[in-house]
Amino acid sequence: MVGRLVIVSTPIGNLSDFSDRAARTLQDIDIIACEDSRKTHKLLVLSGLKSKAKMISYHDHNGASVRPKLLAEIDSGKTVALVSDAGTPLISDPGYKLVAECHDQGFIVTTVPGPSAPLAALTISGLPSDKFIFSGFLPSNQKACETSIKDISSLPMTIIWFETPKRLLRSLTLLANILGPRLAVVARELTKIHEEVIRAPLPDLIAQFEKRETIKGEIVILVEGKKIDEANFDVVAVKSMLKEELQYQSLRDAVQVVAKKTKIQKRRIYQIAVELKTLIDTK
């Protein structure tokens, strides 16, 4: 018997999002490594599952000591499922080191994919989804938070963060101060009764949340990426976009795609593309 590790996603709020395959996996498996065994036990009970799996608590504080035990179980032929309290393990949740060590030791790592808050939020945000970056939780420390926003301020792609209700207004204010009136989205309580998606420029979002007596629930913040402005556009960024597009399409099509993305005149993109292509061809 060859052991393996299975990464199993669980619902982010709505029990009906627990897939059949995820349920069957947790029911039939030898060991479930979970952040909080009471939460995972509750999920199994609410789903009517009777799992004989041994539950082993695996989280940031005991990872170093529990990981060798999980690896030894897999080595002895057992199958271990890794679940987090909600959503997809490893996404701002434990698991990365366990997966890396499984690969290092030649064990099979497989997945039962499912809900995850950042992707769920992106798909309903109405912000560009062709390129995005997920940046985890915004730091609680104000200075660190400012630095982390400045670090991503010039990226031309949608940026996604987790935030707590307590810090939402602080973070929206820092985002507005540093990024200006960019279009942003607050996605709250996804898949739950009080699900809400508010899409507006950052200052308007602040105004809306300032009016509330309390802000509750689980929150994802998304902000549009930096727009390349026509009058003062970033040639280096345009070149790098063109380089990527030219890898799998004609110059004409690449120009079209980049002009559409940047909203810069096709003629100007074409000039840069011709120079770039000549450079590439003469290399």
Ligand code: SAM
């Ligand atoms: N691994 C999880 C996933 O794949 O979604 C994320 C775990 S992270 C520790 C928890 C954070 O995810 C919350 O503080 C919140 O920012 C976000 N989140 C989780 N569930 C959510 C929901 N239903 N609606 C909005 N945000 C959610």
